[in-house]
Amino acid sequence: MSVEGQRCLCVVVLLIHTVRGAGESPSPPTLPSSSPTLKTEQNELTVSFPPLEDLYGNTPEKHFGTENNTVVTSQTGSTALLPCVIRNIGDGIVSWIRRKDYHLLTVGLTTYSSDQRFQAIHLQHSEDWTLKVRFVQKRDAGIYECQVSSHPPTSIFLRLDVVEARAQISGPTEKYLKPGSTLRLQCSVVQTTEAPAFVFWYHNSRMINYDVERGINVTTDPAQRLSDLLIPAASASHAGNYTCVPNNAVPASIYVHIFNGENPAAMQSSSPSYVRLNLNGFLLPTLVTIYIIR
Numbered sequence: 001m002s003v004e005g006q007r008c009l010c011v012v013v014l015l016i017h018t019v020r021g022a023g024e025s026p027s028p029p030t031l032p033s034s035s036p037t038l039k040t041e042q043n044e045l046t047v048s049f050p051p052l053e054d055l056y057g058n059t060p061e062k063h064f065g066t067e068n069n070t071v072v073t074s075q076t077g078s079t080a081l082l083p084c085v086i087r088n089i090g091d092g093i094v095s096w097i098r099r100k101d102y103h104l105l106t107v108g109l110t111t112y113s114s115d116q117r118f119q120a121i122h123l124q125h126s127e128d129w130t131l132k133v134r135f136v137q138k139r140d141a142g143i144y145e146c147q148v149s150s151h152p153p154t155s156i157f158l159r160l161d162v163v164e165a166r167a168q169i170s171g172p173t174e175k176y177l178k179p180g181s182t183l184r185l186q187c188s189v190v191q192t193t194e195a196p197a198f199v200f201w202y203h204n205s206r207m208i209n210y211d212v213e214r215g216i217n218v219t220t221d222p223a224q225r226l227s228d229l230l231i232p233a234a235s236a237s238h239a240g241n242y243t244c245v246p247n248n249a250v251p252a253s254i255y256v257h258i259f260n261g262e263n264p265a266a267m268q269s270s271s272p273s274y275v276r277l278n279l280n281g282f283l284l285p286t287l288v289t290i291y292i293i294r
Ligand SMILES: *[C@@H]1O[C@H](CO)[C@@H](O)[C@H](O)[C@H]1NC(C)=O
Pocket: 064, 068, 069, 154, 155, 156, 157
């Protein structure tokens, strides 16, 4: 049957029902015991419904689907999501409160805080009333309360931990190399909850990610939070300060010395202060002399 035909049939069936309904005698319907009952008392009409659980056979009690005292960890600068799932909320309204100062952040979908980084996220028909905090800062760490209006109100508490992601270059903070040897620096981004979008390497103040013609090879694996800098044949011009700068983490630096002669790194095993003394008192003047002679 065509769609048109089906529609026609529906209209006809509906009409028959309407006409039959109108023609019936107005005798009161006989109600089953668990249906709504009508009572007339002193000119007042009282309507009482059986408890919902009788109709459904179970208790649709309001309860939280998110575990109480859940901990959420976010890194500074990222977006934190604090979940709050409530089953059978009925006409309850969800509010988020920051406990450290009892600051009311959101009521329903309205943000009450003047800090617009806070927002309640709720999709229609979903049971989730997530609190979204954009550009998380260290001071956002603490306890947050997801409260549902009822008599009395019920709440769960979530803890937001804020970590500061930072870069870390493996090995000591100073490196000593002979000309022609391989310089390999590995930078890892630690304490992260989000992968970096990019990692820049700086040699002193110059960004060197794309300095292939200067013998520099940078490979970054954001998913592994790793970035490698490789200089297969280091020369004196490669000496200096190397800084690894992820877009979403505190940078890290390492100083590279390139020189001919005894490797002072060998002395490092004895005592760091000894190395420092030597560098200042003896090695650095020697280095300077070498460069001047050249
Ligand atoms: C959640 O835990 C707090 C104590 O940490 C308690 O006061 C509160 O009643 C708990 N909420 C629920 C829904 O169990």
